[in-house]
Amino acid sequence: MRITAxxxxxxxxxxxxxxxxxxxxxxxLEDSTVTVVANTGDDITxxxxxxxxxxxxxLYTLGGGVHEGQGWGRADETHRIQAELAAYGVQPQWFxxxxxxxxxxxxRSQWLGLGLTPSEVxxxxxxxxGLPAHGMRLLPMSDQPVETHVVVDDGEGGQRAIHFxxxxxxxxxxxxxxxxxxxxxxxxxxxxxxxxxxxxxxVVLLPPSNPVVSIGIVLGVSGVRDALRxxxxxxxxxxxxxxxxPVRGHADACLRAIGVESTAAAVAGLYEDFLxxxxxxxxxxxxxxxxxxxxxxxxxxxxSDVEAAGRIAGHALRLAGTVPG
Amino acid sequence: MRITAxxxxxxxxxxxxxxxxxxxxxxxLEDSTVTVVANTGDDITxxxxxxxxxxxxxLYTLGGGVHEGQGWGRADETHRIQAELAAYGVQPQWFxxxxxxxxxxxxRSQWLGLGLTPSEVxxxxxxxxGLPAHGMRLLPMSDQPVETHVVVDDGEGGQRAIHFxxxxxxxxxxxxxxxxxxxxxxxxxxxxxxxxxxxxxxVVLLPPSNPVVSIGIVLGVSGVRDALRxxxxxxxxxxxxxxxxPVRGHADACLRAIGVESTAAAVAGLYEDFLxxxxxxxxxxxxxxxxxxxxxxxxxxxxSDVEAAGRIAGHALRLAGTVPG
Numbered sequence: 001m002r003i004t005a006x007x008x009x010x011x012x013x014x015x016x017x018x019x020x021x022x023x024x025x026x027x028x029l030e031d032s033t034v035t036v037v038a039n040t041g042d043d044i045t046x047x048x049x050x051x052x053x054x055x056x057x058x059l060y061t062l063g064g065g066v067h068e069g070q071g072w073g074r075a076d077e078t079h080r081i082q083a084e085l086a087a088y089g090v091q092p093q094w095f096x097x098x099x100x101x102x103x104x105x106x107x108r109s110q111w112l113g114l115g116l117t118p119s120e121v122x123x124x125x126x127x128x129x130g131l132p133a134h135g136m137r138l139l140p141m142s143d144q145p146v147e148t149h150v151v152v153d154d155g156e157g158g159q160r161a162i163h164f165x166x167x168x169x170x171x172x173x174x175x176x177x178x179x180x181x182x183x184x185x186x187x188x189x190x191x192x193x194x195x196x197x198x199x200x201x202x203v204v205l206l207p208p209s210n211p212v213v214s215i216g217i218v219l220g221v222s223g224v225r226d227a228l229r230x231x232x233x234x235x236x237x238x239x240x241x242x243x244x245x246p247v248r249g250h251a252d253a254c255l256r257a258i259g260v261e262s263t264a265a266a267v268a269g270l271y272e273d274f275l276x277x278x279x280x281x282x283x284x285x286x287x288x289x290x291x292x293x294x295x296x297x298x299x300x301x302x303x304s305d306v307e308a309a310g311r312i313a314g315h316a317l318r319l320a321g322t323v324p325g
Numbered sequence: 326m327r328i329t330a331x332x333x334x335x336x337x338x339x340x341x342x343x344x345x346x347x348x349x350x351x352x353x354l355e356d357s358t359v360t361v362v363a364n365t366g367d368d369i370t371x372x373x374x375x376x377x378x379x380x381x382x383x384l385y386t387l388g389g390g391v392h393e394g395q396g397w398g399r400a401d402e403t404h405r406i407q408a409e410l411a412a413y414g415v416q417p418q419w420f421x422x423x424x425x426x427x428x429x430x431x432x433r434s435q436w437l438g439l440g441l442t443p444s445e446v447x448x449x450x451x452x453x454x455g456l457p458a459h460g461m462r463l464l465p466m467s468d469q470p471v472e473t474h475v476v477v478d479d480g481e482g483g484q485r486a487i488h489f490x491x492x493x494x495x496x497x498x499x500x501x502x503x504x505x506x507x508x509x510x511x512x513x514x515x516x517x518x519x520x521x522x523x524x525x526x527x528v529v530l531l532p533p534s535n536p537v538v539s540i541g542i543v544l545g546v547s548g549v550r551d552a553l554r555x556x557x558x559x560x561x562x563x564x565x566x567x568x569x570x571p572v573r574g575h576a577d578a579c580l581r582a583i584g585v586e587s588t589a590a591a592v593a594g595l596y597e598d599f600l601x602x603x604x605x606x607x608x609x610x611x612x613x614x615x616x617x618x619x620x621x622x623x624x625x626x627x628x629s630d631v632e633a634a635g636r637i638a639g640h641a642l643r644l645a646g647t648v649p650g
Binding site: 047048049078080081083084085087088089090099100102103104106107109110111113124125128 | 372373374403405406408409410412413414415424425427428429431432434435436438449450453
């Protein structure tokens with residue numbers, strides 16, 4: 001089975017890892033391949049280095065190197081370089097990069113500097129983390145840079161735009177967002193293989209990633225939404241909400257900014273032109289959708305460990321088998 | 326007293342540290358200032374980051390952060406990033422950078438990327454290491470990039486040029502050098518303050534740095550040699566050789582490449598158009614020079630610790646007081 005998923009960071013990575021676990025442990029599904037299309041809209045250049053938070057979280061999680069407690073960054077991490085940069089007075093200091101993590105950004109930046117595309121760089125990084133050997137392919141959504149900015153009050157009666165990471169990491173999404181501006185998205189072509197992966201998939205999955213700033217950004221890449229509408233594969237999503245609240249992250253704040261209710265039904269509504277199935281938490285079991293089959297997961301929609309994420313992914317796959325493409 | 330010194334890496338840094346110690350502990354000399362003009366001809370771009378080995382060795386040594394045993398790099402260093410880069414297959418792997426050291430290269434590269442000149446970047450780095458507060462100023466020899474290359478046999482009957490660091494670090498200078506090519510040196514202007522520091526000094530010192538690839542490169546920067554010839558200050562050098570052998574490094578191999586004998590007198594000959602005094606080891610006590618006063622140091626010319634380096638620097642300063650400028 002060829003599975004394609006569109007993913008953001010932590011939620012997406014945990015879901016894909018669970019999916020791979022489910023495939024590995026389900027007779028007949030072991031040979032399935034998973035293509036992950038990663039959001040690169042929250043990429044940022046820090047200290048002159050290109051940082052791709054969602055891609056890195058996917059790499060580390062799928063490659064067995066993630067800091068489990070955080071959900072992002074590297075296990076067994078140290079922060080000596082960041083302390084050096086602080087001693088030198090280098091800005092910004094609100095985004096903490098670990099030493100091992102710096103290794104990834106240095107490798108990426110060097111390769112980009114040598115002229116490799118983000119797709120080529122991501123493939124090299126994925127090789128080290130063993131993704132291809134484990135039946136997984138990781139594609140950035142686009143080889144063109146896209147940077148999501150957040151329009152907030154400037155404190156003087158006007159508005160200003162700050163980088164998504166500044167809003168998300170520094171302000172913990174606590175500063176009300178008026179809207180998101182994905183700089184570069186209008187010029188971003190889908191990276192090589194992205195549209196084909198959606199069109200030629202047997203199943204397309206939407207993990208419980210942020211519907212606005214992760215999946216929503218990927219959907220804005222030219223051709224992606226059309227490919228999802230046109231694919232013969234069933235498209236099944238997993239709700240990122242439980243009782244209308246995000247399990248982690250700040251999806252509610254993001255939904256508020258775009259004027260969408262923080263409910264499983266409203267999130268599904270963002271996908272209504274291509275969504276075939278929608279898996280929700282028991283607490284949101286009253287969700288009904290006009291164009292998609294809704295199923296309620298047998299237990300909380302919590303990816304508390306690999307097995308739990310695997311059960312959710314397995315349910316999503318079975319749901320895909322019951323809906324038309 | 327305004328002292329200006331032209332320095333390479335380890336030998337230069339230890340000498341300047343000893344000089345500062347001598348000034349700090351000699352009544353009447355405490356307020357003296359030291360301007361160090363650093364060789365940047367062995368700079369190299371590694372992993373997309375700009376590395377300035379001599380400048381960094383000076384910063385770390387004068388700032389109290391150097392790895393004493395090595396003479397370069399940071400004390401209490403770790404090598405986690407380099408291991409990451411190796412895991413990613415990033416080249417080259419023959420030049421080992423520590424994690425704390427990476428912090429310097431990242432800060433430098435970010436600032437250069439923002440448009441600061443090497444002089445401005447060096448001043449920022451020096452600030453963190455407390456050099457200005459301690460009466461020291463560190464200037465790169467030039468703001469234009471200069472990279473020394475070494476012409477060696479290519480193993481197929483021809484020749485090829487490799488970066489100086491590859492020859493020095495990877496091959497430990499064991500591959501015979503036909504000649505050195507300082508790429509960019511013909512277009513390199515002296516950095517702001519360099520020529521003034523030489524012209525307006527009360528004393529100019531040449532530490533026991535490599536006469537070919539450290540001091541020799543600085544002397545090739547436009548205007549430097551003329552400033553040394555023209556300054557009213559006495560110019561006093563300290564021999565880098567003991568019994569014709571370098572204390573550390575590969576000065577003998579470098580001298581051989583340019584067809585100069587590995588003797589204290591022959592090294593002084595490289596400076597004969599501006600040298601006023603020359604301090605040699607007792608083992609080279611028979612050195613005689615036509616244009617400069619030779620003195621023999623009272624003990625081996627070994628900078629085994631700060632005090633020993635201070636005594637050498639003190640002797641050089643006293644020698645300067647006995648020769649015409």
